[in-house]
Amino acid sequence: MDDFPRYDGDFPRWEESFRRVESHIKSTTDGFFGEDKKDRYVANFPLRENILKLIVKEAYGRMPFNKEYVLKSYQRFHGGKPYLFYPARNAKKLIILVTGYVSYVSYNRFSWFFDEAEVWDRDIAYLFLCDPSRHWYVGKEGSDDLEIYSEIIYKTVESLEISKEDVYIVGASMGGYGALVLGCKTSLGGVISVHPQLSFKSTLRYGHRLWAKKISECGVNFIDIDDLFASSDIIPPIYLEVSRNSSDEFNLDNVIYELNKKNCVYTISRHASLVHETASPSRAKIEAVINFMELSKKLNSVDDVA
Known part of the structure; x- marks a missing residue:
């Protein structure tokens, strides 16, 4: 031995x-x-690998990340919608990660933030949302999916006893769209959105027939992002990453126009990629952007001195 x-x-x-x-x-x-x-x-x-991880847990009191174990232990449901929650013993902040276009229950980057010791002795909690129905988190026309996802956010924030100002939501592609809509609807502390669909027409331009079918089923529930900003009284700090893909950047000018009419802090990051698919944002980018958003809030709270 x-x-x-x-x-x-x-x-x-x-x-x-x-x-x-x-x-x-x-x-x-x-x-x-x-x-x-x-x-x-x-x-x-x-x-099997899963057995080895259980051996580690039994022998050393630490559970290496295992999808089946995490889903069994930390997945919850509200209004029929699955979500995943990692707690924090001394929560001061919540980061929400929104999954993109997949037809099964999957959570974006949930392996990154799992605490093997399951002590959760940290000050950041994590909430993971997914929409396996693939209706861009707004649901089919006539459904109340957007309300259900919003309720999940509200009840999580309430349970942590933190301010919505200390909540940041992150997503890419369909998850990026969901992050923008949910971030504005629930007035969160900041939104990180990578390659989101900026309008109904932009989604159709990708040429994916199933995408077109799914988004058409959303009907009036789907709102173009420029219209979202125009109709929102408060815009949280926005980090918007857009490629040079013609579908990704379609309607960007209108989005910027509406942002410029609001009192808000926003960053538009353009890069040379011509493809929609991306591994962004990295963990380091998420942390850096949130740090910038927190700093911008502090700067805006300080009165200018002549």
Whole structure:
């Protein structure tokens, strides 16, 4: 047992070490588990990754990220909509991550923020939203999906006993659209939106027939982003990342025009990519943009001195 690997938080490295031990056990007759049990254990080698993670949890009190375990332990439902929540013992901030266009329950970047020790001794909580119906978080015409997602946000903020000013929402593509709509509707502290669909026509220009079908089903529930800004009394700080893809940038001029009419802080980031798909935003970018938004609020709260 002296050669049994210790766990230091790096599961891939631990698994590699364990596989060497596993191979040794399978090839030796030394009776690592005792001769009476060896055959039963070895018959199950190689152990599945999920089993190895449960071994780590049992042995070391830390659970390496495992999708099935996380969904079972942290997924909740409200109004028939699934969502995922990571708590914080001393919550001062909430970051909401909104999943893009997928037809199954999936949560954007939820592996990044999982606490293996499950102590949650930090000051940032995380809420993950998804829309497997693929109706851009506004639902089919006549549905109340937008209200349900808004209620999830409201009840989470209330449970954390924090201000909506300390809540930031992040998404890309369909998730970027959802972030903008939900961020404005619930008056959050800031929105990070990457390659969102800026209008109904821009979505049709991608040429995806299923996208066109799904968004058409939204009917009047779907609102162009320039109209969203025009109809919103308060615009939270906005970080909007737009590629040079013709569908991504369609209606951008109208969006900027409406933002310029409002008293708000916004950043438009253009980049040279001609494709819609992107890995942005990175974890570092999310943190940097939120830091900038927090700083901008502090600056705006200071009276100018002549």
